[in-house]
Amino acid sequence: MYFPFINEEVGKKIKKPRKLSDTQRIISKFVSSNLGYRDKSFWGREGKITKNLILEYGIDFFNWLDLPDNKQVGSMLWFVAPEGKVYLKIKFFDFKKTAENLFEKQQEIVLSEAKIGEDIKTVRNKPKSLKDFLNLYGKKN
Numbered sequence: 292m293y294f295p296f297i298n299e300e301v302g303k304k305i306k307k308p309r310k311l312s313d314t315q316r317i318i319s320k321f322v323s324s325n326l327g328y329r330d331k332s333f334w335g336r337e338g339k340i341t342k343n344l345i346l347e348y349g350i351d352f353f354n355w356l357d358l359p360d361n362k363q364v365g366s367m368l369w370f371v372a373p374e375g376k377v378y379l380k381i382k383f384f385d386f387k388k389t390a391e392n393l394f395e396k397q398q399e400i401v402l403s404e405a406k407i408g409e410d411i412k413t414v415r416n417k418p419k420s421l422k423d424f425l426n427l428y429g430k431k432n
Contacts, residue, residue, distance in 0.1 A: 314341045323363040340367040
C-alpha cells in the first residue's frame with residue numbers, strides 16, 4: 292500500500308506547509324524576515340497594526356500594493372508613521388482609480404417620451420379624525 296503523506300526513505304510524515312492567515316501573509320510580504328521573527332511579541336504587535344490597517348484600507352488593497360521603494364520595511368508601524376501614511380494615501384488613490392475606472396466613459400441613459408404604465412395618484416388628504424387616520428391605508432383611492 293502506498294501512502295503519499297509518509298516519506299518512504301525515513302518513515303516519517305511529511306509536514307504540509309501551514310496556510311497563513313491574511314494578516315500573516317501581509318506581514319511576511321512587507322516586513323523583512325531577518326529583523327524580528329525571533330521576538331516573542333513580534334507577531335502579536337505586527338498583527339494588531341496590520342488588522343487596523345486592513346480595516347481602514349481593505350485586504351484587496353494590501354494584496355495589490357507594491358513594496359515601498361522595492362524594499363521590505365522593518366515593521367508595519369512604518370505605514371502608521373507620517374511618511375507611510377502619505378505613501379498609503381497616494382497608492383490608495385491609484386488603487387481606487389484602477390478599481391473603478393474613473394476615466395472610462397460612463398454609459399448614457401436615454402429617457403423616452405412614451406409612457407410605460409398608468410399614472411398613480413399619490414396625493415392624499417390629511418386625516419381629520421382618528422378613524423380617518425386608521426383607515427388611511429386600508430382603502431385604495
